[in-house]
Amino acid sequence: MAQRTTLRLTALASAVLLVTACGSGGSGGSGGTTGGGGGAAPALEGRGEITLATGKDTSNNMQKLSDEWNAAHPNEKVRLVELPDSADGQRQQMIQNAQVKSDAYTVLNMDVVWTAEFAANRWVVELPRDQFDLNNFLKPAVATAEYRDKLYAVPVYSDGGLLYYRKDLLEKAGVQPPKTWDELTSACQKVKALPEAASIGCYGGQFDKYEGLTVNFDESVNSAGGSIVDGSGKPTVDTPQAKAGLDKLVNGFASGQIPQKAITFKEEDGRRAFQAGELLFMRQWPYQWALASKTDGSSQVAGKFDVAPLPGNGSGPGVSSLGGHNFAISAFAKNKATALDFIKFFTSEAAERSNLLATSQAPTRTNLYDDAELNKQFPYLKTLKESILSAKPRPKAVRYGDVTSAIQEAAYAALTKNKDSATALKELQAKLQDLLK
Amino acid sequence: MTTPARRGGRAAGEAGRLAALLLSPTFIVLGLVVGYPLVAALRESLYRSGQTVDADGFVVQGDQFVGVDNYTGMFSGPAAARFWNAFGNTTFFTVTTVAAEVVIGVAMALVMHQALRWRGLVRASILVPWAIPTAVSAILWQWIFQADGVANALIGNQILWTTEGWHAKFAVMIADVWKTAPFVGLLVLAGLQVIPRDVYEAARVDGASPARQFWSITLPLVRPVLVVAVLFRVLDSLRMFDLPFVLIGNRKESVETLTMLAWDEASNLRFGPAAAYATILFVYIAVVAFVFVKLLGADVIGEARDRGRQARERRPKPLPQAEVVPA
Numbered sequence: 215m216a217q218r219t220t221l222r223l224t225a226l227a228s229a230v231l232l233v234t235a236c237g238s239g240g241s242g243g244s245g246g247t248t249g250g251g252g253g254a255a256p257a258l259e260g261r262g263e264i265t266l267a268t269g270k271d272t273s274n275n276m277q278k279l280s281d282e283w284n285a286a287h288p289n290e291k292v293r294l295v296e297l298p299d300s301a302d303g304q305r306q307q308m309i310q311n312a313q314v315k316s317d318a319y320t321v322l323n324m325d326v327v328w329t330a331e332f333a334a335n336r337w338v339v340e341l342p343r344d345q346f347d348l349n350n351f352l353k354p355a356v357a358t359a360e361y362r363d364k365l366y367a368v369p370v371y372s373d374g375g376l377l378y379y380r381k382d383l384l385e386k387a388g389v390q391p392p393k394t395w396d397e398l399t400s401a402c403q404k405v406k407a408l409p410e411a412a413s414i415g416c417y418g419g420q421f422d423k424y425e426g427l428t429v430n431f432d433e434s435v436n437s438a439g440g441s442i443v444d445g446s447g448k449p450t451v452d453t454p455q456a457k458a459g460l461d462k463l464v465n466g467f468a469s470g471q472i473p474q475k476a477i478t479f480k481e482e483d484g485r486r487a488f489q490a491g492e493l494l495f496m497r498q499w500p501y502q503w504a505l506a507s508k509t510d511g512s513s514q515v516a517g518k519f520d521v522a523p524l525p526g527n528g529s530g531p532g533v534s535s536l537g538g539h540n541f542a543i544s545a546f547a548k549n550k551a552t553a554l555d556f557i558k559f560f561t562s563e564a565a566e567r568s569n570l571l572a573t574s575q576a577p578t579r580t581n582l583y584d585d586a587e588l589n590k591q592f593p594y595l596k597t598l599k600e601s602i603l604s605a606k607p608r609p610k611a612v613r614y615g616d617v618t619s620a621i622q623e624a625a626y627a628a629l630t631k632n633k634d635s636a637t638a639l640k641e642l643q644a645k646l647q648d649l650l651k
Numbered sequence: 652m653t654t655p656a657r658r659g660g661r662a663a664g665e666a667g668r669l670a671a672l673l674l675s676p677t678f679i680v681l682g683l684v685v686g687y688p689l690v691a692a693l694r695e696s697l698y699r700s701g702q703t704v705d706a707d708g709f710v711v712q713g714d715q716f717v718g719v720d721n722y723t724g725m726f727s728g729p730a731a732a733r734f735w736n737a738f739g740n741t742t743f744f745t746v747t748t749v750a751a752e753v754v755i756g757v758a759m760a761l762v763m764h765q766a767l768r769w770r771g772l773v774r775a776s777i778l779v780p781w782a783i784p785t786a787v788s789a790i791l792w793q794w795i796f797q798a799d800g801v802a803n804a805l806i807g808n809q810i811l812w813t814t815e816g817w818h819a820k821f822a823v824m825i826a827d828v829w830k831t832a833p834f835v836g837l838l839v840l841a842g843l844q845v846i847p848r849d850v851y852e853a854a855r856v857d858g859a860s861p862a863r864q865f866w867s868i869t870l871p872l873v874r875p876v877l878v879v880a881v882l883f884r885v886l887d888s889l890r891m892f893d894l895p896f897v898l899i900g901n902r903k904e905s906v907e908t909l910t911m912l913a914w915d916e917a918s919n920l921r922f923g924p925a926a927a928y929a930t931i932l933f934v935y936i937a938v939v940a941f942v943f944v945k946l947l948g949a950d951v952i953g954e955a956r957d958r959g960r961q962a963r964e965r966r967p968k969p970l971p972q973a974e975v976v977p978a
Binding site for chain 2: 302305306309333334335336361362422423424474475477478483612613615616619622623626630632
């Protein structure tokens with residue numbers, strides 16, 4: 215008896231399931247009629263309320279700018295949607311949203327390395343290039359917003375690597391800030407001859423197995439005259455130049471020039487080490503400047519450091535990887551015309567200036583880097599401009615997650631001596647060939 | 652169904668129907684949150700999507716039915732080594748951490764059981780690790796295990812715990828045992844408290860040593876509870892994700908578990924293979940649970956069933972409530 219009831223219940227439950235499944239399928243289908251076309255940039259239509267999906271607005275400046283926009287556009291208000299803290303979490307939310315073709319997010323604040331994936335999957339729409347004064351933007355930053363020569367986003371924040379160095383110690387040892395890796399090595403030896411700096415580590419970067427390792431590996435390879443991919447997007451890591459770049463780091467670890475523990479460094483671990491005075495040179499993003507300059511006791515090196523462009527490997531200057539964020543428009547959103555105007559507003563000179571002042575995130579408009587007033591407040595701007603202008607983007611790949619994993623795998627194996635650098639690079643070349651077909 | 656009178660039978664039938672009606676919301680919710688995802692994952696694991704790019708650089712849309720390819724790709728080909736490594740890690744972590752947790756948990760329970768003063772305080776403080784979310788405890792342990800952290804200061808040696816190698820496995824095991832031994836301890840304590848005191852008194856009169864008392868009285872009597880605790884822990888351990896992910900990091904071979912593998916595939920938009928990994932893990936967990944229940948007699952709801960049976964034997968009328976409990 216009880217059994218029969220259970221049976222009937224199961225039938226009921228599955229019937230309910232069926233109904234809900236059909237329901238969700240139906241609404242998903244009807245929402246998905248606004249896919250972007252493949253040919254010329256489709257017209258962006260529709261005006262009304264929009265949203266901006268972004269990581270945490272820590273400085274509150276996004277809200278401030280949005281309030282300004284809302285005051286001027288009472289019928290086209292923008293609402294901030296804050297996504298998880300981690301970049302992975304943000305990407306996941308945006309992808310989930312795209313997969314159910316939801317119109318919940320209009321403008322997407324995307325990491326520079328996501329452009330290819332989002333464009334190739336038609337999750338973001340092509341933007342009309344002629345509507346933006348892209349000539350006034352940093353060229354490498356604009357390149358991160360393009361996929362197959364079409365524009366899919368507009369750069370809002372940029373980022374480049376800088377060589378932080380201990381000004382006080384270099385002066386005492388009587389050496390100039392290094393321009394090449396060899397100069398860096400000899401400068402470090404001279405500094406280590408000083409009694410107070412005998413045990414200081416020469417160089418640090420981000421070498422744990424995560425995105426930071428891809429950034430550091432790419433910079434090493436590019437600085438040595440190599441490249442990860444060539445102009446046509448084919449991988450080129452099985453070359454003498456790439457090996458020279460990787461070997462620089464491998465030998466750095468072997469000789470103790472890079473402290474052993476740097477293999478566990480992400481940005482913050484490295485920053486703590488630099489602030490504790492454990493490192494003479496360090497590859498780091500601009501955000502460290504403000505934190506290492508704090509005089510509340512958290513930093514031992516406040517006022518004792520400066521920045522230079524990354525050192526080259528060989529005769530030329532170093533090449534940074536590009537960081538930063540671009541704004542794109544979701545393919546499934548309504549009110550795309552409003553979204554386009556909002557992006558124009560957010561990338562205007564006034565907005566970027568206020569962003570820099572509030573968040574110290576690097577702007578994407580070239581002329582702000584030469585502004586005397588801003589340079590007074592952010593003395594690293596001139597160096598950062600140099601760094602970004604000569605920077606190279608990380609490989610543009612539809613399957614970027616797999617590409618960066620392969621790079622991390624190879625670089626980590628070489629740095630931890632599990633493989634010699636030639637084998638690691640040969641295997642990486644084979645993997646990338648498969649991924650970048 | 653043999654003896655009861657017709658009236659009793661009908662009454663029981665009505666009560667059963669009422670019970671089923673009252674329980675139906677639960678069944679529907681279970682169907683929605685357990686049944687549907689299972690079926691959906693199974694279906695997903697037979698498809699592949701978005702793996703090719705057309706001439707214009709756009710990803711070819713649509714799901715492609717690939718049959719069991721996602722499963723065969725797991726056991727052979729380039730991904731096999733990664734799968735078996737993750738499978739090995741998952742099993743290794745489960746066996747070692749659960750073993751350690753049982754030993755430490757039982758010890759904790761014995762201490763808590765003996766403690767007469769401050770018992771509440773001791774119990775509460777032992778439970779703190781269990782109350783901390785795993786991701787948070789992983790971050791705490793990350794500070795302990797970082798290059799210039801407490802762990803290295805204690806042993807006076809610089810071990811880079813979060814790099815690949817046995818030390819990474821060891822770090823995960825320590826953090827996991829720290830967090831979950833209290834859970835075993837608390838369940839075992841509950842088991843200890845129902846053992847009658849007079850059994851021990853009799854043993855003492857017979858001159859049994861404390862060790863003998865532990866092996867011959869405490870352990871056998873606490874066994875049903877202990878087996879259930881171990882079962883819960885094993886099922887939990889097989890799904891281990893956040894601790895190695897946060898403490899050591901993604902894609903580190905030494906600590907990659909099956910759930911991390913499935914997560915990584917999904918985050919790279921290979922939902923088919925990800926669903927296949929998740930399904931294999933589900934089967935693995937189901938087999939382990941089955942073996943536990945059959946071989947070790949872990950019977951989570953057994954007592955209730957027994958009580959029901961006894962009640963029925965004593966009285967001719969079946970108790971509808973007792974019938975319902977096992978379901």
